Amino acid sequence: VTSAVVERGIERCGGLLYRAVETVEASCGALFMVDAEGAISVLAHTNDAHGDLLALMEQAAARTAEANRPVRMEYPSSTATGRAGSIRVCLGTPVFVDSEMVGALVVTDPASPGMSAGVVMDRVTSVLALLGLSVERLRMIDALEQRESEIGTLRQQLDVYAMDFRSTYRAERDRSQELSSALAELEKTYRATVRGLAIAVEAKDECTGGHLQRVTRYGMMLTELVAPEHTGDPQFEYGFLLHDVGKLTVPDAVLRKPGALCDEEWELIRAHPISGFSILDGIPFLAGAREIVYCHHERWDGTGYPQGLAGDQIPLGAQIFPLCDAFDAMTSDRPYRKALSIEDALAEVRHGAGSQFWPTAVEAFLSIPVATLESVLAESHGGLQ
Ligand SMILES: [Fe+2]
Numbered sequence: 304v305t306s307a308v309v310e311r312g313i314e315r316c317g318g319l320l321y322r323a324v325e326t327v328e329a330s331c332g333a334l335f336m337v338d339a340e341g342a343i344s345v346l347a348h349t350n351d352a353h354g355d356l357l358a359l360m361e362q363a364a365a366r367t368a369e370a371n372r373p374v375r376m377e378y379p380s381s382t383a384t385g386r387a388g389s390i391r392v393c394l395g396t397p398v399f400v401d402s403e404m405v406g407a408l409v410v411t412d413p414a415s416p417g418m419s420a421g422v423v424m425d426r427v428t429s430v431l432a433l434l435g436l437s438v439e440r441l442r443m444i445d446a447l448e449q450r451e452s453e454i455g456t457l458r459q460q461l462d463v464y465a466m467d468f469r470s471t472y473r474a475e476r477d478r479s480q481e482l483s484s485a486l487a488e489l490e491k492t493y494r495a496t497v498r499g500l501a502i503a504v505e506a507k508d509e510c511t512g513g514h515l516q517r518v519t520r521y522g523m524m525l526t527e528l529v530a531p532e533h534t535g536d537p538q539f540e541y542g543f544l545l546h547d548v549g550k551l552t553v554p555d556a557v558l559r560k561p562g563a564l565c566d567e568e569w570e571l572i573r574a575h576p577i578s579g580f581s582i583l584d585g586i587p588f589l590a591g592a593r594e595i596v597y598c599h600h601e602r603w604d605g606t607g608y609p610q611g612l613a614g615d616q617i618p619l620g621a622q623i624f625p626l627c628d629a630f631d632a633m634t635s636d637r638p639y640r641k642a643l644s645i646e647d648a649l650a651e652v653r654h655g656a657g658s659q660f661w662p663t664a665v666e667a668f669l670s671i672p673v674a675t676l677e678s679v680l681a682e683s684h685g686g687l688q
C-alpha cells in the first residue's frame with residue numbers, strides 16, 4: 304500500500320517539476336526531499352539530469368537547505384556537464400510547508416542566463432505550494448517507514464535476545480541437572496564407602512551381628528526426638544554406623560579374647576575412639592561423623608574417655624548415641640551372658656540418666672513405644688549387607 308502511495312506522490316512531484324522547468328524555460332530540473340535532520344535525497348528529476356549534473360544539482364540543493372532561502376550557483380562547465388565554454392547555472396529554491404523547509408527545487412540554465420533564484424521562486428510560487436504538500440506527504444510516509452523499520456529491527460533484536468535467553472536457560476538447566484546427578488552419584492559413593500567401612504568393622508567384631516544397623520536406627524529415631532534439626536543428617540547416620548571403626552586397629556586376639564583382659568589389653572580397647580578419629584582424618588565428607596566416633600565413649604558426668612568431656616561439652620551426636628549403643632548391647636546375647644529383656648534394659652537406661660547418659664535423651668528414648676524397639680530388634684540380626 305505504502306509503495307503505491309509513494310509512487311503516486313513521486314509521479315505527482317515529477318509532473319509539478321516539469322511545470323516549473325517549463326515555466327522558467329530551464330534546461331533541467333530536479334526535486335530533492337530535505338528530512339528533519341537536513342539530509343538531502345532526490346525525489347524526481349528531468350530525463351537529462353543525471354550523473355555529474357545531478358551531483359551538481361544536489362550540491363545546490365544542499366546549499367539551499369543550509370541557507371534556507373533561494374540560492375544561485377555557477378559552475379564552470381566541463382565537457383561532461385554542459386556546453387563547452389559556457390557556465391552552468393543552478394538555481395535552488397526551498398520548498399516550504401508552514402515555513403518549514405521540506406524540499407528543494409533546483410533548475411539549471413534558465414532561458415535568461417542572469418535570472419536570480421528569487422525570480423525563479425516568484426515565478427513558480429503556485430507550483431512550489433503544491434510541491435510542498437506532495438513532498439510533505441512523502442516525508443511523512445518516509446518517517447513512518449523509518450519508524451516501522453526501526454520497530455522491525457527492535458523486534459528482531461528482541462527475538463535474538465529471547466533465543467539467547469532460551470538457550471542460556473536450557474544450558475543452565477542441563478548443567479544443574481548434570482550437577483545434581485553428579486551430586487547424587489557422589490552421595491551414593493559416600494554411602495557405599497561408609498557401608499564398606501562398617502561391614503569391615505562388623506566382620507572384625509564377630510559378636511556384634513546387626514549391632515551397627517540397630518544402633519543407627521535407634522540413633523536416628525532419638526535424633527528426631529531430641530534434635531529434630533538433625534533429622535536425617537547423614538553425618539549423624541555415618542557417625543553412628545562407624546562409631547567403632549577404630550576397632551579395626553585392635554588386634555583380634557584382644558578383641559575376641561574370651562577371658563578377662565589385662566590392663567595393657569584394656570588400654571588397646573580404650574584407644575579405639577582415638578584410632579577411629581585418625582582413620583577418618585582427612586575425609587571431609589565424614590568430618591561431622593568423626594566427632595561422634597571420637598566422643599562415643601564420653602559420659603554425661605565427665606567420667607568417660609578419651610577426653611573426659613561432660614554434658615554439653617560432648618558433641619550433640621555423641622550425647623545422643625551412647626544410650627543407643629548400651630541399650631543394644633544389653634538386649635543382645637553375648638558369649639558371657641544372655642540378653643536382657645527390653646523392660647530390664649530400659650530400666651538400666653533410666654538408671655543411667657545424668658551419670659552415663661544425657662537425661663533429655665533418656666526421657667525421649669523411654670517415650671519410644673516398646674513395640675517399635677521390638678521391631679528394630681527383630682528385623683536386623685543378619686548384620687549389614
Ligand atoms: Fe566403642
Ligand SMILES: [Fe+2]
Nearest residue numbers: 514546547628
Ligand atoms: Fe557399639
